[in-house]
Amino acid sequence: MSGTIEVRKPGLSTTVQDTGRTGYYDLGIPPSGGLDQYSLRAANLLVGNPEDAAVLEIVYLGPELVFTRDAVVAVAGAVMTPKVDGEERPQWESFAVAAGQVLSFGYLAGGARAYLAVSGGVDVPVVLGSRSTYGLGALGGFSGRPLAAGDVLPVGSGAGRAGRSAPDDLRPSFGKDVEVRVVMGLYDHRLTPVGRATFLDTTWSLTPVADRIGFRYSGAELETVDREPPFGAGQDPSNIVDAPYPIGSIQVPGSVEPIVLHRDAVSGGGYMMVATVLSGDLDVVAQSAPGTRTRFVEVDLDGALAVRADRRERLDRLREALA
């Protein structure tokens, strides 16, 4: 039975997201999708949805939603207690919401982004292979934008099952000190050995400039190698001839305040990138709130592939636990 969800309060920036779209980055259309893919998939598995169904990504402050049909929901990711008609419900566990009831959220108490899955999935149209919202391009999701009060979200059919719970050891914890693993490279030869050491030794602090496009950190200035600027690059030592930006790449405009590009990344530009965050550790970045103290830890490609295998194994265990 399909139905709808009415948005009474939208929260700070609540968007429809799934596992993202592939194959259009060459035209400037990034993957989008939930920034914390593990929590997004977990929320879907908890209610019994396909893992790649569309959910709501909730940032810092939760929405207030009215359901027009009975549904099973689950909230994974950031610590933000869900409430049904004001009564608290657990996270990382599926529970029922009856037609007419109001789902709201308590204050953020850890992490940054929560994922609300609804049985049947959020049923906005598929655009270029995905239901994810890409805000800069006004594309996908609900009218290509974050939710607003008064919006009515379509929900697909699917009964779901309440009472399913993720094992404790498969729930990530969100601290204020995090390590984010990176592969150095791209334009890191623009840094002197001192500049490179500064990048890896500094405890960076996430600034309030942290959204689906990128996360900006403060902490130190990186020393660059002197050079004659190549034609077309620009005069600043951090300038390059505009190049493609990998998702997760860390650019350093003006050699200060590194920016980690996330899943709504600008697809290219003229600032040196010095490293790339491992795809799995983008989940850690996603759950960083401003002020989070962050170390970038270097791994090589083999190390990155080992981390990737660990992450896949962890997801397999979650699938098994919730099957």
Place this chain on the structure above:
Amino acid sequence: VTAAAQEARYSWGGDEFVFVELAEEMSLQANFRAMAITAALREQRPDGLLDICPANASYQVRYDPDVLEPHALLAQLKELERQVGDAADVALPTRVLEIPVLYRDPWTTETLLRFRDRHQDPDATDIEYAARINGYGDVDEFIAAHSGSPWFTSMVGFVAGLPFKYQMVPRDRQIVVPKYLRPRTDTPKQTVGYGGCFSCIYSVRGAGGYQMFGITPAPIYDPTQSLPDFTDFMVFFRPADIVKFTPIDREQYDAHVAEVEAGTFRITQRPVEFALAPFLDDPDGYNARLLEVLR
């Protein structure tokens, strides 16, 4: 006729990207090699390759390392680099497009006046500044240079559907203009901009650091796909599109806007083949022949 191809630089971008820099400095040769290599890769398209993104003097691919072994992919990319060589004998099928531009329009002028505190020359407009530092006698002469020779779309991106263009003239005739000192928080949609050695067209309204010279009435991004140019896809530009900017006046601009609103506007486009070697031999003669198809 072409300088020997430089050796490319390969780098891992985390566990899902390979980044390849073909040259440190911008040139049509480097861009053409990026186009030729990525076009050949598209034809081979190994399983597990997810995105192929050509850029100005570089390119990147996104792949799934669980399907496509990273070192095997790297070897394939290096082999393609060797096969393509300096790309002098490659003929690339592409299009010639005519983009009408209202230079010195009221909307970008109003916008640039709001951000003079972020500009190198607060007392001049962006186009006056660009004309002066590039040694043109006046803005009309500058517009004649900007619109006189065609542009090669060297990259599409930054945001959805935004084309970067490199002018098809020898380096001593390239226009070079720095970006704003600090980026603006606003740029009108369809602004014709300039930064470094690239002209661009902003596909959506938003932040931007390129100098603003004018505006085109031609939509280039339509996520609703309601206009006839967007029946097949929401992004109009493709890498390697060749563009002629045609100056128009306010009356022509308004007429085009009325066509856009009526849903009848089309960008004039013709299929052509572009080859690097004959272009480098005689750029102006080659360009003149290319643009004849628009007549």
